[in-house]
Amino acid sequence: MQCGPILVDGQDRRDHRQQESEKTGHQGDDADAVERSEVCAHEHRLYDGCYPNWAWGRAGRQRGSMTELRPGEVIAGYVIARRIGAGGSGVVYAARHPRLPRLTALKILKRDDVVGDDDVWRRFEREADIAAHFDHPNIVQVYDRGVAEDLFWISMQFIDGLDAAELHNVSPDRGLRIGTEIAAALDYAHGKGVLHRDVKPSNILVADPDSGRPERALLTDFGIARLRDETTKFTHTGNISATFAFASPEQVSGKPVGPRSDQYSLACTLFVLLTDRRPFRADNPLGWVHAHTQERPLRISEVNPELPEAMDAVFERALAKDPQDRFESCADFAYAATLAYYSDPALALTAPARLLPHPPVPRPADRSRKPLWQSIVHRRTLIPVTVAAVTAAGVAFALHRGDPPSVHATGGLVPDRFVGIWLATEGQTNYRLTVDQGKVGDPVLSNRVDGVLPNGVPFHCEFSAPLEEVPHDGDRLIVGTSQIVEREPANACKANGPTTLTLLSDGRVSRKTDVSGLITYTRDDAVVSSWGRDDTAIARAFPSLIGQLDSTGTAVGWQGSSCRAKDPGPGEAAQGAHRVRCNADDTTGQVHFDILDFDARPGQSVAQLFFDNKVATTGVSHDDVAGELTVTTAAAVDPAATQDTEAHRAVAAVTFPDGDPRSRFVMVLRWPGHTVNSLLTDWLERAPLK
Template identity: 35%
Template sequence: MGSVYLAQHPRLPRQVALKLLNHDISTDGELRRRFEQEADLVARLDHPNIVDVYDRGRDGDRLWISMRFVPGTDAARLDPRTVTPERAVRIVTETAAALDYAHSRGVLHRDVKPANLLLAAPSGGHGERSYLTDFGIARLTNSDAHLTSTGTVTATIAYASPEQLASYTVDHRSDQYSLACTLFALLTGRSPFEDANPARVIAGHLSTPPPPITALRPGLPPALDAVLARAMAKQAEDRFASCADFAVAVSNAFAGQPVPLPIRAAPTVVYEPAPAAVTPYPAAPAPHQAAPGTAAPHLAAPGPGAPYRPDRGSAPPYPAYGYPAPGPIASARPRRPRRTGRWIAVTLVALLAIAGAAVTAAALNWQRIQDMSLSDWDVQERPLVHAFPHLISAKNKGTGWHGTYCERTSGPGQVNIETAIYCQTSGITLTIEIYEFQTPADAQAYLARAETYQGIQRTTASNPSLSGPQTLLVPGALTDFSARTSSSGVLYQGFPSDPDRDRFVLTFSSNTATSGQEILDQYWKQAPLGK
């Protein structure tokens, strides 16, 4: 897209990194918008591990952006033989913090890779620091504007998530997948599915389990294989809830501490005739009750009489870590296959081999269009939809109240959540999340924990669609965006006196409101919460 120069600021006594868009592409409308978007996106971010943007502008037909100059190198230049576990954990932890912060601002990076991790050399008594840079293909999480309207896969395919390559819905867990691929490269010197043929790289991301990192670099802890397997699961809902959770699991693996293993094994989906030798991969554990005292770390065992939910975090991990062995594969809950996924991907691989990246882009874009159609809610989501019929869209990925886009989600990392749906407007001016817990007591316990958050206070308010005053947990004044996206920036409501909804918790948040009262007045009081 351009060149980056080390420049002396014309007025201030400091050096900056000055990026100039190339002359020959400066007239390309899409690239120009992408360049301007990079500056606007990153200028909104204020985090110690994200490169600061100072200014941007136009000089004739040349676009420019000035950023913090980071003296040092980038992670792609590191020799994996010299990357110690401590250094790898620090890089991943700092990058994870930067990504989670960007996600809280509604920004996806979409191109996390070693070359986009700048490493500032130690100076002034401070150690090395990681900086995340190049949000050039990032876009707002809920933006409907696709800068790559032709369907071209702009992310570096060596580190791209399956949903990016297949043009499915992308969320914050896509960046987690790419961060896991980046850690793999830091420690081995190669990407997980490295190959000279792009078709085989794409097929690897779509259908092949990641190779065990311990086989490529002996001496690494075996637990790291399980951590990477979870962060690089083919389905986003099988990954960690956040990049920080992934970083903690990496740290625990190196420290020899127990780590949360995959909720269920990511299946190997066949997109082309299987080769003679197939890399073995652990099958999904069979449903059964976890024995007392055998629940995985960070994953609570189901309560008495609670059903085993392999898609909700209650699966027991593998016996190598001291947990019950999985039962027969036949008893595990099957995953619904992607509609037409097999023949589309077979066609994709064939077209890649024949016609190259141009045909690939067209095939992937066609697949994205096919997947955009509305679908019925699954059985587990229907109680939520029936409980809030005027708030949630009648179809998955449909339009709910206030123009929100509604789809299923994994919830806020709580194991005792049975089902969760979120509805969000473009630009995240409004986010509504509805959680169904296993029991009413679980719902009340969640609200009790929320009440301990700083700035949360009880209040009573009325909504025209509900009978009588409602008790709410409302945040106080929100002074900046980081506060608005923390737990203290969320309005909570339970329904303890409604036997039909006493297992549900409803939350409202907004990135435009400046106080809990504004969230209450602008959104909650107007929302159709009745049945």
């Protein structure tokens, strides 16, 4: 989690350090080190190389307005790796999870803020309690919270990427996509009875593309969210929690707020993303109050002439002073903004096929839905969205809000280009999608999902889905509602409704699901071929574990591991074998593992190759292996007690049983800071070995 540069009472600060890569797992079908720094008060920034006079340790934490921890300190079992940044409610660190090989974003509440202020602590608790119930691909997950050593902490999903406040010169299609994803997150929260109340660029995290998954925007920091029925109780005139530049008129004037307040803040945020300017001119709190309550917003097409004039009225409506004059939902606003942008005939050719991944969230049954043209024409506000017809490209847009154009079933079989095994990796979660040949009604899709739940428990889910429709275009495949075939634990898996598989121009397949959003899969043969001739056998045996090689010679595999081909050199054990090394240079606490290919079962025993024949062995079972794996360690290593360090490495060599085609491979594993037993149960047991 990161915080952006917009300042409220000088409390928002950001550390520009590069983040370690980590994303969390999902639990549905297709689900889905701090350097010493100084807060330079006159700049409101953190600069490396500024060394404070604070004394570190517990005594040092109590000085100043910020709660400061240094690398290696342990809070509630989490090992601090580095500082990410600070915001209005606390300091955020990247920390190693006490049991799992992953990074966690650990927020520590500011000590001075909580002393003598029970409301602050209640707000901090509420952030976790509210967000912990959310299950949405565009909301940062909250794992746990508590008190340790008089410090209040909350652990959250670690996102590798930037916050939106760091984005500049954003292309309109990217900005609109980010806005659409955050709109979906807000409508989801509103459906749960929760207002965010602090929507702004620095509370939007933009996750880097990874393992075939495109860039994704996530909403974070529900630290000042309230349940709607708490609004009057906690709102006080003149005590504005949200950043003034993005606060709604009702917030700055102390009036009751509702979902359309978040829509107003989203409109301010999207305006900034599309123009690098704010929709109002002000430079102090009183100025912002006047601007939000009295002034008209700037015209977005004048601020950024590359945007069509049709967008002006969309933003004017979303930024209306009266909440009743705004759009019915955040998704309605994002839809109208996107439609208005692509109404420009010069842009129509680049428009998405259906304009948005999903129609906006449907309203409850007792509320009628107006067509889009009626929503746009509202209280003397006319949005001049024109129908753009580009005959040569066959592109046309209609100004109505209904279901997407229907597709026609051919009644045929699954196109051959969909048939096969498709792989994807997301953080600690692996997906193995198999598409078989069949006709409408046949169970053609099976999906295996393995990962880790937020509480650290591993999960395994298998699903099946029938073929529902084969559209004429041949680039899509519609499958019906998924059925759960196997799940462990019982509450880990959620089945999807009907989904569409889309064949992409680069040969991959994407699947948009209602459980975990968009997952993009790579054909298993493509994963294998990307490694080249010498390493093909390793890639074919462990495609999900090591991932697909990219143009830089590095692959991202299971649990975000970074792998590359590096055969053993002179003086190394197993010289002459081919080797893929993963996380060899990683310092964030990930498992380090090598996979060695000897072409045939090694002539020398593992004991000879790696341990000078002084070994202990044990057998372990694995779901992907018929029979037992053999784990070999040095005789001096106590699997239950010896922790791996640079000075005393607790290395385990894993071999496959006779008769297994993978008996030609040896896996060499170590997990810094952990025992061999932890390695076997927390990592190897879940690692995908097929």
